[in-house]
Structure formats: C-alpha cells, structure tokens
Amino acid sequence: MSRIQQTAVVGAGTMGNGIAHVFALHGHDVTLIDVDQDRLDAAVTTIEENLNRQVDKDKIGSGEREEALDRLQTTTDTAEGVADVGLAVEAVPEEQELKAEIFGTLDRHAPDDAILASNTSSISITWIAAQTERPARVIGMHFFNPVPVMTLVEVVRGQRTSEATFDTVSGLAEELDKKPVEVEDYPGFVSNRVLMPMINEAVFCVMEGVADPDDIDTVMTLGMNHPMGPLTLADFIGLDVCLHIMEVLHEELGDDKYRPCPLLRRKVTAGQLGRKTGEGFFSYDA
Template sequence: MQIIAVIGAGTMGNGIAHTFAQCGFKVQLIDINDVSLNKGLDTIAKNLDRMVIKEKITVAEKSQTLNNISTFIRLEEGVKNADLVVEAATENIDLKLKIFKQLDEICSDDTILSTNTSSISITQIAATTSRPNKVIGMHFMNPVPIMKLVEVIRGYSTSDDVTNSVMELSKSIGKIPVEVNDYPGFVANRILMPMLNESIETLYNGVAGVEEIDTVMKLGMAHPMGPLQLADFIGLDVCLSILNVMYDGFKNPKYAPCPLLVNMVRAGKLGVKSGEGFYDYSKSKKAEKVSAQFLK
C-alpha cells in the first residue's frame, strides 16, 4: 500500500493523516471545506513542531511529512487511486453509512475500506457496500501519533487477506494492532465506557467530588489520568454516543448513560473541545469543577 485516503480532518483524522505521512505514505486528506482542512493541517504542523523541539524528528522530516499530505474537498478526487480509505468522520451511523455507500461506488474494486469508528458495527457498515469482505475497522487511539494501539475489527464478512494486510500495515506505521470481533464497543470501549459512566454516577450520587474521584483512580489504581478528566479529553458527546450504541446493542441497563452525562451534553458542556466539562478549560488551570446545576 502506498496511497492512503483519510476522510475527516478533525482530531482523529488529522492524527491518522499525520501518522501515515510521517511514515512515508502519500496521504489524501478529505473534508467538506478548506477551513476544516486548513485547521487540520495547522494541527499537524504544530504537533510536528513539538516533535522537532523534542528532537524526535528533524526539520527536514517535518517538511517531508507535510509534503506527503494533499488535501481535497471532493470525495471522488480524494479517494482516487487510494489503496486504503480510512473514514474518520463524526461518530454518526447515518453519516457513516452514507459515506461507505458512496465509497463503494467510486473506489477501485481493490481498495480496502476502513472506518475509525469506536463503537458502530463494522458488519452494518459493510452491508451498505458490494464488498463487505473488504470492509474493516481500524480504531486508532487519541492522540494518534503517540498512542500505540490500533483495534483491528473484523466484520462478519471481512476476509483473512484484508485483515492480515491491515494488521501488517498497522505495524509498518509503528502501531501495535490487536484483532477483535465485531460487537458493540469492541474491546476498548466496552470496558472503558462503563468505568467512565460509573465514575459519573459516583459524582451524580454525591459520593465524592470531581478531583476526589480522579485522585482515587490515579493514586489507587495507577491510572495516568482520572476517569472524569479522561471523559473530558475524549469528549462527553462521544462518550454518550458510544454508551447509547452499546445500550441499544446489548439492551443491558449497565450501559445506560448517567443522567448527569446526558444533561451536560445537552448543555453543550462537552469537555476540552467546548472549554468546559467536569473541569474548566477556559482558563490556564484545570481544577475548576463542573457547575452544581448539572448535578440535579
């Protein structure tokens, strides 16, 4: 594989594009407008600058990485000649089904179609195409250039050849791929999200405060980041979406989102991305707790 098309220049998409480009692949980054693409490229450039400062890469390697990335606002042009497409659009099932239906119509028969979904069924996505054997999940972790794990999710019809190709490709960009089967939440979020949800329930029930809950998990369980801070980092809207997918898929009350999480998302308190979640990110400090009104 030489040409990688990445759909979406947001947090995950620009991280995926950055990683492939830094490893020498030609990347075709696609989004709906130039504003989104330029924002994504700016993020990549800033992250590369940090790597230069830390002497992890040279200035020449930074330039080569950026030169490996081309941008497109038309899907048809962006996926042209791609060996692999990585869809990293918003975690919305209707949007993803629409994108994969289009990809199936315009991509070469040999192109592997992958999705960075963190919870949505690969089998369901693949069923919208005429090539379900060539559809697979590649769930990267955020921040993509740093985190080593890639969950490689096989749909019901994903072929062994495609799975093996994606596993080897993941290794070639310095990742450690783990093959899992297609069930709601896969492995990472099936285990992580109930823990985050229970942490929110603990806050909601008044057992302890935000900092106290996070401190217990950091000092007592050796977690590098407390669960409420991690939820802020992931995005509370993303956490809610994943929990809803698992609740719908398993029909098990243990996956039902905490009312506090639902209310915070409705209020636009999404975590780091919105400037406020369980902590206040609008200032230089991170210790401001969520407003009491959301605990009702």
C-alpha cells in the first residue's frame, strides 16, 4: 500500500473530475482545484451523476457513493488546496505556459516530500519537472477517458524521476484498480505515438477521397475489431487535441510521417472540433 492518502487534482474538466472521482472512491481525501467556481460545481455534479450510475449498475453500493462524496472537497485556492497533500495531479489543458505556471505554484506550496504528477498526453515530463525544484518527485500519470471506466494509466518517467517516485505512483495506480504501464519520456509516450498517426492517416483517407468517414470507421470496427472507428474517436477526443499532439510528434521527432493532415488543420481552424462543438467528421446533437 502507498502511504499517500491526501491528494489534490488541479483542473476540474473532464479528466480532472474523473481522476478525483477515482481517488475519492478508493479511499483518498481529494481536493479538486480550479480557478472557476462554476466549473468546480459542475464537476461535483458530474461526479455525483457518475457515482449514481455506478450504483445503478451494481458496481458500487450506495454507502460507497456517500463515502466518496464525503471525501471530496473543492477550492479555487491552489496554495491552500495542496498544503497537506502527498500527491498533486495536474489535469489542465495542454498548454506549456499554463503547466509551467501550475507546477511552479505546486512546487512552492505542496509539502517538500509531495509527488507532483501530470496527466499530460503529449508534453515532456522532463520539461515539466524542470519547472520545479524537485524533478526527482515529478512524474507522468496519464489516465484515459472516461477515467472511472478505463483501466490503463501510463506512468511516465522523466529524465530525473526517482525510482522511489515511480514505485509509489505505480503502486498507487494499482490501488485505484488501474493497470500501470511503465513508459519513458518520449513524444506521445506509447498511446498517442501509436494512436494519433492512425487517426491522422484516416483523415488523409477522407481528404484524398479514398472513402467517406462512415466507411473508413466501418473498415476499422468490422475489419480490425476496433470498438470505435478512428474518426469517431477523433471527434470524441477533440480534433484540436489531435492536431496539437500531431504537431508535438512532428516537431519533436522531426519526421514527416507525423505531418498533420491539412484537412485536420482546416477543420480545427473552422471550429469543427468534434462532439464538443457539435460537428467534426460527424454531426452531433447539442
């Protein structure tokens, strides 16, 4: 068992509220932190709804739901929220300047022995760690959406991440009923290094008229036994997120096989980002 009981999650969006949900359900006191109180309120509502769904499906009991909610608190004050934690997990948008600012704040206000983890899907853990005075205690903890359902966690070592930090976070992931996979700090880690070029190639197939989006997804679901087609998945992830990750892969690895498809870039420029805007490669109800 890890010694960490008090945790904080910075960022109350889809990933942040899912991470807080899982920690609270598994016995951790969790402080969910965001600059926007309305977003915090919405996150708590989402967590309540998802816990209710788990009760309805007999995944957990009603008592477990209430205990999880009792362990959850929120604040807009980052310094206060991390003052006593053993672990802080950052789950904010993939913007380097924002992450640098947050990790600087966490480094100043979290206890000296606290571990600082990032849920980043593409930004270097080594770079994030360099924004702090505790690089040995900085690590990647990349969860997958929806966090309460998906069991995988990529545990990403930065250049200076210590063995003790890795062992603690890997063991903690197991306590959360997740499957930790050890990953080194290279662009895209494993998941997006493999997934995003597949999505990008599917977009090229649309652009070049090889097939329409429905048929491309059908080939991959029926022919390759994927649970979801790459274009549906891209809409679910967000086309802006897909483009950003492809840009990181292209820039960091310097190989044109990672060049973002022009159609992907055009859709993002047009604001057609997928489910969250109602239109991507497919159309969605609001």
